[in-house]
Amino acid sequence: MPELPEVETILNGIKPFIAEQKIKNVIVRHRGLRWPVPTDLAKQLIGHTVLAVTRRAKYLLVTFKHGTLILHLGMSGKLCVLEEKIVPQKHDHVDIVFANVILRFTDPRRFGAILWTTDKIETHALLKNIGPEPLSSEFTGDVLWQRAQKKSAPIKSFIMDAHTVAGVGNIYATEALFMARIHPNKAANKVTREQYRLLAKAIKTILKKAIKKGGTTLKDFSQSNGKPGYFSIELEVYGRAGEPCVVCSTALKHIKLGQRSTVYCEQCQR
């Protein structure tokens, strides 16, 4: 489910409930996520207080004095804050129990992850090689262009690679390429510097718009009887294959790039 804006929204949603709160209990019902949930997770967490809740790429980082809890939602993961105990369902794999709320991790496909590390977080194997945050000032068209010079892979694969830029998933990569009028299959090193400037701007614009939408959609993150709903901005190409381009009315094309569904306008995107 989640792309970066959803993860950002989840972060903002859960933070007020768990920051500075002490963990009372940890219940793991299913260890088999992307990587096994550490067997000593409960032992590591019980009795400790959350110092901070942050995000890097699509990883949620819950910081403690003695280490960091790393959460990733994969394709189908959700987190919800329960203010009362609700009978866990089939895919509710982990509960982190605080005095007043339960943070519940749900993930049918189990591509998500829950890990514990005592490493300095920026040196952790999963995070150390990740590219700049797309909304930071370090992420610019010039940086993209520079990195692209040795890459003959399609531009879409290039920007979806976390080493290029953090957290640009399939939907927003597709949308940003349309906004910047760049053909998704164009080799990364054939895309001009000016196109990269447009692309970086498009990525920032789309992500900001989606985060803003998430903020207004999910006013109250805690739900006593359900899961927080996801949201989406209005999409101009993704999911619209065969329908007319919003700019020129040409039927939008569908292709696969790197095993991922890709939609574009052959008229507008070059």
Place this chain on the structure above:
DNA sequence: ACAGTAACCTGTTTGC
């Protein structure tokens, strides 16, 4: 170092 593919899973949608 890079490009391309398989793999991890289950639920839902599509096609015969």
Place this chain on the structure above:
DNA sequence: TGCAAACAGGTTACTG
């Protein structure tokens, strides 16, 4: 209608 195949918003690991 039933059943099987294809597909889904992510990421790593492996291959050549």
